[in-house]
Structure formats: structure tokens, C-alpha cells
Amino acid sequence: xxxxxxxxxxxLSPLEPNDRHQGxxxxxxxxxxxxxxxxxEWREWRETQGGAEGAVLFCSGNPGVGKTYLxxxxxxxxxxxxx
Amino acid sequence: xxxxxxxxxxxxxxxxxxxxxxxxxxQDQTVTNIMGVILKQLVGRGxxxxxxxxxxxxxxxxxxxxxxxxxxxxxxxxxxxxxxPRVFICLDALDECLPKHLPGLLESLRDLTQxxxxxxxxxxxxxxxxxxxQRHFSKAVVLPIIPNTDDVRNYVEMRLNRDDEPDAxxxxxxxxxxxxxxxxxxxxxxxxLGVPTLSTMDTY
Numbered sequence: 357x358x359x360x361x362x363x364x365x366x367x368l369s370p371l372e373p374n375d376r377h378q379g380x381x382x383x384x385x386x387x388x389x390x391x392x393x394x395x396x397e398w399r400e401w402r403e404t405q406g407g408a409e410g411a412v413l414f415c416s417g418n419p420g421v422g423k424t425y426l427x428x429x430x431x432x433x434x435x436x437x438x439x
Numbered sequence: 440x441x442x443x444x445x446x447x448x449x450x451x452x453x454x455x456x457x458x459x460x461x462x463x464x465x466q467d468q469t470v471t472n473i474m475g476v477i478l479k480q481l482v483g484r485g486x487x488x489x490x491x492x493x494x495x496x497x498x499x500x501x502x503x504x505x506x507x508x509x510x511x512x513x514x515x516x517x518x519x520x521x522x523x524p525r526v527f528i529c530l531d532a533l534d535e536c537l538p539k540h541l542p543g544l545l546e547s548l549r550d551l552t553q554x555x556x557x558x559x560x561x562x563x564x565x566x567x568x569x570x571x572x573q574r575h576f577s578k579a580v581v582l583p584i585i586p587n588t589d590d591v592r593n594y595v596e597m598r599l600n601r602d603d604e605p606d607a608x609x610x611x612x613x614x615x616x617x618x619x620x621x622x623x624x625x626x627x628x629x630x631x632l633g634v635p636t637l638s639t640m641d642t643y
Contacts, residue, residue: 361486361487364491365479365483368482369471369475369478369479371464371472371476373459373479395582398582400580401559410578410580411558411559412552412572413559413560413561413580414562414563414569414572415562415564415582415583416565416566416581417563417565417583
């Protein structure tokens, strides 16, 4: 990356998203959270078309569950199976 | 079938940006910085866009080098999203944001979804932030996450298989460990949240 590009990235935000993402990859545990993709809530969110109101899926739970499910969803999205 | 394949090809270019909120860096997790880190991930894929570079150069000329304002970032984000087929924003552990930042954060996300309908947002957090989410997104889909019995059992089995003193283990003890942990977790969640029991969750 060019020097200025690196500066621009730092300028946009001092936060670095990848630090904890690495940790999540390391302790990945296959299969956990697969059921999420089978829920009615997931389908409802996935199938809602446009509009601000239905754009959000909120998974409520205690600490620790989020990362697992987030990773699951991200993997699903990255596989290109969204919609 | 062809439609399905075309859809799939189009979706392969999906952009995902996310942040794990963390109480250790609460002070840095301002609305501006969170929007900035989302933008950073979206533009990081295909080179810095012209408008972002110009805004940076303009900011640099000002005394002491001005940091981007929220309004600047929102404008740049909307432009970046417009050039992508679909954008998926994930924010994990919303409750770890400082409460004073949460309403502003949700407001900015709402602004994005209104102007960029292809944006989808996935949030996680403790149940109490659900009210804040629903205040900003009245039709938000809320999904209570409870560890599913199979997930917990598989995890415990995996840990038991890694036990470094396998001679001290026998089938009965192993069975007891799995059973007690599953019972405890079930009590914990049913007691704390008043949610369905783990056995009913199996239907997922």
C-alpha cells in the first residue's frame, strides 16, 4: 500500500477491525451456530426487501455468543448464498 | 435455476464490514470512529476512492491536520456503498459501546439504510440494548440467542477429547460432565431470560 493510502486509512479511523477478528478465526469451532440459518427470524430478515426499518437483525444474548454467530453469518454471506 | 446462479454470481461481490465493540477501547469507539472503520473496510478492497483522498488532503492542509467529521464520513460512506452491489455491516457487542454513543450510532446506521437500501445490518448485544435498536428500527428482527444443546454438547466433547490426562477419565464421568453442564446452562438461560428451554430450542 502506498504511504499516503496507509495514512488515509489511519485518518479515517484509529480503530482497527482486524485485531479481534484474528482471534475469532483462531478459536473457530465448526458447526456452531448452523441453526441460526434455519430460523424464521433469519429468513424474515434475509427476505425483507429494501427499506430502513427491516434492514436490521439484532441477535440478543449474553457476551460470547455474538462472535460465534457473527462469524457464521459472515461466512454465509461470503459464500455468496445471500438471497 | 439460471436465475439462482445469476443471483449467486451477483452476490459474490458482497462487501462485509464489521467491528467487535470492546469495552477496553470504549473511549475510541465514538460514532465517528465506528463509521470511519466501516468506511475503511469498504474502501480498503478496491483502492482509495477519489473523494476520500481529496477529503484527506483537504483535512491535512488545515491547522494541525483535521480529523474527518461524522458528516464527512457519512457522505463518503454513501458514495462508497453506492458503488457496491450489496453491503453488509456487522457490529458485535453493542452493549460494550458507551451508552452515550449508542443512540448516535444507531441514528447514523438508520441514516445509511434509508439512503442506501442495499445495506443490511447485523447487530449483536445483551438483551437490554434491544430497546435502543427497536427505537431506531421499529421493524428490526430480534433473535434471542441461546446456546443450542448440540452446540454446547459438541463443544464440551471437544474439550474432553483434548484432556491431557485421559487415564483419569472414564465413560461415566464423561457422561456426568456433559449432563451437568447442559443442565446448568439450561437453568441459567431459562432463569435469567425467561426464554424457551433448551429442549424446545432443538427444533432449530
